[in-house]
Amino acid sequence: MSRGETVRVHPDAETLARTVALALLTRLAELQAEGRTPHVVLTGGTIADRIHHEVAGLAGESGVDFTDVVFWFGDERFVAGDSSDRNAGQARAAFLDAVGATQVHDVPSASDVASADEAAAAYERLLQEHLVGEVDVVMLGVGEDGHVASLFPGYPQLDETEALAVGVRDSPKPPPDRVTLTLATLNRAGAVWFLVSGDGKAAAVAEALGGADLHDVPATGVDGRTETVWWLDAAAASRL
Numbered sequence: 001m002s003r004g005e006t007v008r009v010h011p012d013a014e015t016l017a018r019t020v021a022l023a024l025l026t027r028l029a030e031l032q033a034e035g036r037t038p039h040v041v042l043t044g045g046t047i048a049d050r051i052h053h054e055v056a057g058l059a060g061e062s063g064v065d066f067t068d069v070v071f072w073f074g075d076e077r078f079v080a081g082d083s084s085d086r087n088a089g090q091a092r093a094a095f096l097d098a099v100g101a102t103q104v105h106d107v108p109s110a111s112d113v114a115s116a117d118e119a120a121a122a123y124e125r126l127l128q129e130h131l132v133g134e135v136d137v138v139m140l141g142v143g144e145d146g147h148v149a150s151l152f153p154g155y156p157q158l159d160e161t162e163a164l165a166v167g168v169r170d171s172p173k174p175p176p177d178r179v180t181l182t183l184a185t186l187n188r189a190g191a192v193w194f195l196v197s198g199d200g201k202a203a204a205v206a207e208a209l210g211g212a213d214l215h216d217v218p219a220t221g222v223d224g225r226t227e228t229v230w231w232l233d234a235a236a237a238s239r240l
């Protein structure tokens with residue numbers, strides 16, 4: 001395990017989602033109390049969606065000013081802007097609209113630009129323009145194959161060292177065309193939170209925490225500068 005890496009196990013997905021939502025709201029409130037504008041990188045996926053809904057339910061009592069939080073996406077499915085597959089659309093529906101977030105940086109869609117590479121280049125420019133300093137919290141779902149964002153085992157994007165965001169073709173998880181932040185960008189975060197639920201992920205979690213090669217288990221390649229937390233339910237932790 002890296003410096004500052006912790007594992008937090010909760011009995012089930014529901015408790016996990018509620019706990020992560022509360023932790024996020026607490027972190028945002030603390031950062032704002034220090035006079036900072038928090039930057040958060042969101043992820044797609046099922047457990048993230050549950051967490052997002054919990055955030056919407058709990059936001060009112062949190063004291064967080066969501067107009068003063070900047071949201072980014074760790075990856076995006078390269079589909080039409082109005083597709084229900086878009087991580088951005090799902091996050092808006094789950095909580096961003098409900099909490100009144102106004103600073104949400106979407107990855108350009110297939111309705112805006114011609115290719116995932118073009119969308120990635122545009123997102124990189126946005127990051128360069130609006131991301132001063134580091135991201136405060138990066139949230140990452142983890143696939144059964146150990147992928148995070150759209151960084152898949154054996155794929156060349158894992159070795160990208162210059163670009164902040166890159167296009168992905170032939171993704172093993174549909175849809176095939178995607179945009180992802182690179183490891184270099186994800187590793188600029190103060191806190192990295194892995195969000196993992198279900199026994200289908202147990203082997204990937206055990207391998208990542210066991211120090212697998214990042215080309216085999218991409219989650220191994222991401223570490224927060226001050227904190228890396230594996231938020232798990234009991235099923236995802238069952239092989240630890």
Ligand SMILES: O=C(O)[C@H](O)[C@@H](O)[C@H](O)[C@H](O)COP(=O)(O)O
Nearest residue numbers: 044045046047141142143148149
């Ligand atoms: O766009 C996506 O699909 C993702 O951002 C991806 O990295 C996701 O977070 C994991 O695949 C976990 O997804 P599940 O929680 O649905 O398994």
